[in-house]
Amino acid sequence: MTDDNEASISKEPAVSHNESGHAVATRHDDHALPERFENPGLPDHVHRQGDNDEAAARRSERQVATLFGLSMLATVLFVVAYAVIGKDDNVTLPILGKVHALHVALGVTLAVSMLGIGLGAIHWAKTLMSDEEVVEERHTLRSNDDARADFVKVMSDGADSAQIKRRPLIKYSLGGALGLFAVPLGLQLVGGLGPFKGDVEDLRTTxxxxxxxxxxxxxxxxxxxxxxxxxxxxxxxxxxxxxxxxxxxxxxxxxxxxxxxxxxxxxxxxxxxxxxxxxxxxxxxxxxxxxxxxxxxxxxxxxxxxxxxxxxxxxxxxxxxxxxxxxxxxxxxxxxxxxxxxxxxxxxxxxxxxxxxxxxxxxxxxxxxxxxxxxxxxxxx
Missing domain, CATH: 2.102.10.10 (Rieske [2Fe-2S] iron-sulphur domain)
Known part of the structure; x- marks a missing residue:
C-alpha cells in the first residue's frame, strides 16, 4: 500500500457507536460532525391587533358580520329573482350580448352569496380565531381511551378559541347566512324537477x-x-x-x-x-x-x-x-x-x-x- 493510499484512507469518516449501539460519523476531513441536529423551534409568535385591542376585535367582528349580512341579502335577492323574472326576459350585456335576464340574476346573486360567506370566514379566521402555533407529537394511530375522552374537550376549546361564544354577532350572522344559503340550493333542486310556475303545457307541445x-x-x-x-x-x-x-x-x-x-x-x-x-x-x-x-x-x-x-x-x-x-x-x-x-x-x-x-x-x-x-x-x- 502506498503513502497516497494511506492518506486517502485517513480522510474517510471515522465511525463510532453511541450508547444505543448505532453507528455515528465523528469526523470527515478532520472536521467533527454532530450526532444530531438541534430542534430550531418555532419563531416568536406575532400578535395581531385584535389580540390585544378589544376595540379592534369588535371592529373585525362587525366587518365579518357585514360580509355574512351581504350573503344573506344576495340570497334573498336570488329567491326574488327566481320568482319575479320571467323566463323570456332578456338583458343586453357587454361582450356577451343578449342573454336571459333570469340566468344573469341567479348567477350574480348566488356568486355574491357564496363570496360573502367565504370572505367572512377568511376574515374571521385571520383576525379573530386563535393563531397560536401548535406542535403535535406523533403517537399511535389508534387513540387510547383517554385521548378519545379528551376529544370533546378539544372541540370545546376550539370553539372558545374561535370566540364563537364571545362573539354572538358573528354566530347569529353566520347562522343566518348559512341557513339562507340552503334556500337557493333547495329551490333549484325542487324547481328543476318540474315547472315551478305550473307551465306544464309548454312541455307537452312543440x-x-x-x-x-x-x-x-x-x-x-x-x-x-x-x-x-x-x-x-x-x-x-x-x-x-x-x-x-x-x-x-x-x-x-x-x-x-x-x-x-x-x-x-x-x-x-x-x-x-x-x-x-x-x-x-x-x-x-x-x-x-x-x-x-x-x-x-x-x-x-x-x-x-x-x-x-x-x-x-x-x-x-x-x-x-x-x-x-x-x-x-x-x-x-x-x-x-x-x-x-x-x-x-x-x-x-x-x-x-x-x-x-x-x-x-x-x-x-x-x-x-x-x-x-x-x-x-x-x-x-
Whole structure:
C-alpha cells in the first residue's frame, strides 16, 4: 500500500457507536460532525391587533358580520329573482350580448352569496380565531381511551378559541347566512324537477302542433271568414331553412330538421330545441312496427332528436345497424322498432313525428308528437 493510499484512507469518516449501539460519523476531513441536529423551534409568535385591542376585535367582528349580512341579502335577492323574472326576459350585456335576464340574476346573486360567506370566514379566521402555533407529537394511530375522552374537550376549546361564544354577532350572522344559503340550493333542486310556475303545457307541445299562414300571390296571408288560412308546417333543413321534397330523401340519407316558420327572433331557443327532428330514409321492409311504417312514407321516418334521458341531441346514425346514438351517455335507439331503447340509461323510445307529402312534393307534419318530447317530468303521467 502506498503513502497516497494511506492518506486517502485517513480522510474517510471515522465511525463510532453511541450508547444505543448505532453507528455515528465523528469526523470527515478532520472536521467533527454532530450526532444530531438541534430542534430550531418555532419563531416568536406575532400578535395581531385584535389580540390585544378589544376595540379592534369588535371592529373585525362587525366587518365579518357585514360580509355574512351581504350573503344573506344576495340570497334573498336570488329567491326574488327566481320568482319575479320571467323566463323570456332578456338583458343586453357587454361582450356577451343578449342573454336571459333570469340566468344573469341567479348567477350574480348566488356568486355574491357564496363570496360573502367565504370572505367572512377568511376574515374571521385571520383576525379573530386563535393563531397560536401548535406542535403535535406523533403517537399511535389508534387513540387510547383517554385521548378519545379528551376529544370533546378539544372541540370545546376550539370553539372558545374561535370566540364563537364571545362573539354572538358573528354566530347569529353566520347562522343566518348559512341557513339562507340552503334556500337557493333547495329551490333549484325542487324547481328543476318540474315547472315551478305550473307551465306544464309548454312541455307537452312543440311548434309542430301549430300551423303557418298560407300566403297569397301578394305575399300577404290569405283570409277566410275574417280569419287567416293556415296549413301544417313543412319540414325544413337545419340550418339552411329550405323545404325538403320527398324526392330529396334518398335511401340512407339523414336530414336534421326544424319546423317551417321558426324564427330565432320570435321563438325562444327552447322552442327550437324541442322541435328538433331527425329525418332518415331506410328500407321500408326493415321497419318492424306497423305504426312507425304508417307514420312515415316509403321508409322515410322522422323522430325527435331530444334524448329521453336528460335531453341531449341524438344526432348519430349508424346505417348498417339502423341505430341512433346519443353521444352524452350512449343511449342507443333501434330505428327499425319505433326507436325503442336497446342500450344506455334512457327509459323511453324517441317520439315519432308523423309526416306526409303535399301536392308540391314537400314533406310536412300533419300534427305534432303524440307525447311530450325529452326527459320525464312530474306531471307527465
Amino acid at each position: 311548434l309542430w302542433d301549430t300551423e303557418v299562414p298560407v300566403l297569397g300571390a301578394d305575399g300577404k296571408p290569405e283570409m277566410k271568414n275574417g280569419k287567416p288560412v293556415t296549413r301544417p308546417r313543412r319540414l325544413m333543413r337545419d340550418p339552411d331553412g329550405t323545404a325538403i321534397r320527398l324526392s330529396d330523401v334518398t335511401l340512407g340519407s339523414v336530414f336534421h330538421v326544424l319546423p317551417e316558420g321558426i324564427n330565432d327572433t320570435e321563438h325562444p331557443i327552447n322552442q327550437k330545441v324541442k322541435a328538433s327532428v331527425i329525418l332518415i330514409s331506410l328500407q321500408e321492409d326493415r321497419i318492424k312496427n306497423t305504426r312507425e311504417r304508417d307514420w312515415g312514407i316509403n321508409g322515410v321516418v322522422a323522430y325527435s332528436k331530444i334524448c329521453t334521458h336528460v335531453g341531449c341531441s341524438v344526432g348519430l346514425y349508424e346505417q348498417t345497424t339502423h341505430h341512433l346514438l346519443c353521444p352524452c351517455h350512449q343511449s342507443t335507439f333501434d330505428l327499425t322498432e319505433d326507436c325503442k331503447v336497446i342500450f344506455g340509461p334512457a327509459k323511453r323510445p324517441l317520439p315519432q313525428l308523423k309526416i306526409d307529402v303535399d301536392d308540391e312534393g314537400y314533406l310536412y307534419a300533419p300534427h305534432g308528437f303524440d307525447q311530450p318530447v325529452g326527459p320525464s317530468f312530474w306531471e307527465r303521467g
